Amino acid sequence: MSLALHPRSIKAAALVGSGLASFARTRRSTEASILTFHGLSEGNGDPAILDWALHLPVEVFRDICCMLAKDYRVISMAELIDARTRGTTLPANSVVITFDDGYASNYELAYPILQEFDLHATLFVTTGFLDGDDMLWFQRVDLALGRTRKELLDWQINGRTLRLYLGTRELRQQSLLRLMPELKELTHSELLSEVDRLEEALGVCEPGIDELPKALRPLNWEMAFDMTLSGHVDIGGHTHTHPILSRCDSMTMRAEIATCRNRILAEIGELPVAFSYPNGGEDDYTRETLLLVRETGFKAACTTVSGRVDEEVSMFQLPRYGSPESVWEAEATVSGAFETLKDWRKNCVKAMAMI
Template identity: 45%
Template sequence: MPLAEMARRLRAGEGLPPRAVALSFDDGYASNYELAFPILRELGLPATIFLATGFLDGTDPLWFQQVDLALCAGIPLPGAASLGEWLAELKTLPEEAMRLRVENLLKGVTLPVAPKVTRPLTWDQVREMRDSGLIDFGGHTHAHPILARCSVEKQRHEIITCRDRILAELGQPPRAFAFPNGGPGDFTPETLSLLAEAGFESAWTMICGRATAAGPFMHLPRYGAPESVWETEATVSGAFELVRQWKGGRA
């Protein structure tokens, strides 16, 4: 079912249909159009794509993708860290310090061209998917910072700019939001207030779990992308929830 309909029913205290699943994609990669959209259209499956609007505008490339491309270009990471280790460290830093470290890494470096499917969507592609009636679009900040690492004013700028860019391109504001990175420490109470002030009706984390009418509606859980058929089956069947409940009962 559409994510917006799921959020509406949850907020209204209504039950969800049996086996209800909502699909979502983050960032706004061209792969959403080139690879996912033809399959979703063929099967009649609705989905929500959360857009980092600066990525689509071409003004704010995804910082973690730039680090990946630098590594592909043969640039050694400081401390001989692996890409995963270095990205994990960067995610702990205040926003300005993280951007400075990435800027220093990229100084004087000519990055290779990213593969086509990892480039941003165009706004024309977004409108085409919107016009299909299957795909809707939510906010995912403008420049993809981890909001808890930003000042309150920076958070406000990221949320409002993202909302206004989607409004300008699609003619209606987004109602759903997904947190970059999306862990429990990646947003603050101020973040949630800013989202509500900006008109967002639901916000989605990457904290694993099932959404229920109990909320909380401004930091709802989502499962990450399964990496195999069996993981997909375990996710949608509720097996992971049963394991979590069992572990909770043994704690």
């Protein structure tokens, strides 16, 4: 495990060490939490990839699973949906484990750990990625910035010039972080043209899906089917090509959701019950998206908006916590310690104002 801890993990370690996580786990046991992961990685990362945030070190994931198996009740998305639909009580301290996109590392690295601790996870897959048709658009951007021989690019986007420094790996990572939010503002068709234009300007060809660095490779359908047979995994939808749905026209949005559902049904032999919105923020889906997801037969959908799952939440806007970077952050998250601390601070401010 890396010793360079993010400040959030240091704060989390303090919350766990002080006993606040245990206190919160008891006080907030009726609330469920959903955790989001993407890929897992081995070793110190691959220099060919600029953004490692989506690929958690496998040993951290193992520590998290060990903690969840010991002190929490990991349930499937289907159990969560069933309990919320029937109005029955969830087991105390329920946690749902989810993975987005559909990386091969879910099978190669995460699945053996799920089996070891007898835990369940939902994999929200981008079906065109598993079909091997295309890599994900943000992978193309990462690899284009990582592989170019250019050291500087002045890029016109959203009516302004973005100066992208590319002289070192660190500068490329910073340029990627500046460019991504700009790209996400575009409509989906504009975004795809922009990625083509960017690759051309950087003198980089789109790599074939077989040439992707190991951590970026997709699951294949055999892997996905094999995992579902074990009972440790179920497959949910995450669109067909991973557009941000609120940036799509109605026809594209409908096709992305329906094709995703149909491909999962064809390959796994079962209708997927849950969906997760790409990017998943409040502005990344619309009311029309929620209706289309429901109409297509999904029973629930997850966002990436942080929060607890209580009786008040909408089944088509389920909150999910982002991937924790350490076992302490995972424990402070699922126990509700972060929220408890926030509530205490709020109450303190109120009390001070009354003095």
